[in-house]
Amino acid sequence: MSMGFADPFDTLLDLQRSLEATLASDWLQDLTTSRGPFPPINVFQQGDDLLAIIELPGVSKSDLQIQAKENSIRIFGRKAVDYPEESSLHRRERVSGEFDRTLSVPVQIDPDGIKAEYRDGILAVFLPRAESDKPRTIKIT
């Protein structure tokens, strides 16, 4: 048997193969949305304004708070996941506990015009752009 120097790229390739094998195996099963930051956020642009859609399934409105600053909003609160007494747990994927996320946006927000609605486990926050921050067309004379 001949022996030589180990190729550093072999180590990387082995790592990649191991990772792919792990993902392909049944051990992890399907990837769920519990990975990553909580709560997940989507941001849409609506003309000059922004609309933030935040996934908060099973959260009570009373456990939810929103704070706004010039160019950021903070969403924080508590998500409770309860099980009946004397129940035995087979699988637990739902995350419970306190959450706190701040979303920074590249525009100035009008804090007085912010509107929020919680429905079907989705928090929709309308973020109007401040008048002073809106682009103005300059007339060339």
Next chain:
Amino acid sequence: MASKKELQVAQKRELEKKEETTIPARIFVPNADIYETKDGLNVVLEMPGVDKNSVDVRVEDDVLKVDGKLDFSKYKGLQPVYTEYNIGHFSRSFRLFGKIDQSKIAAELKDGVLSLMLPLAEKAKPRAIQVN
């Protein structure tokens, strides 16, 4: 040659495609809890923003299957700036132990949480074993 009606249907589909949001859609897997009480199995799945008419729950050959679609058509026309979560179809299957009384399965979707109550059939209910 396509008939006038077929052309109209094709045009409508094209229009619907254009109106869809540009967020990439893919199959996603909702988080699930499964717990057992003396009455049966409880399966709880998180599906925020999903309409109850877009969810299909079936039990076939001791497999519980939950399929559906997160419809984001109400946000059509809006320009996505930043996206973190999946939009589109979802699917999740669970192999059930014991026999389920399918006639008594109850489902409720509230605040983006689907709760399924699957009562065990009489024969499958747990029995206390006496230790001699």
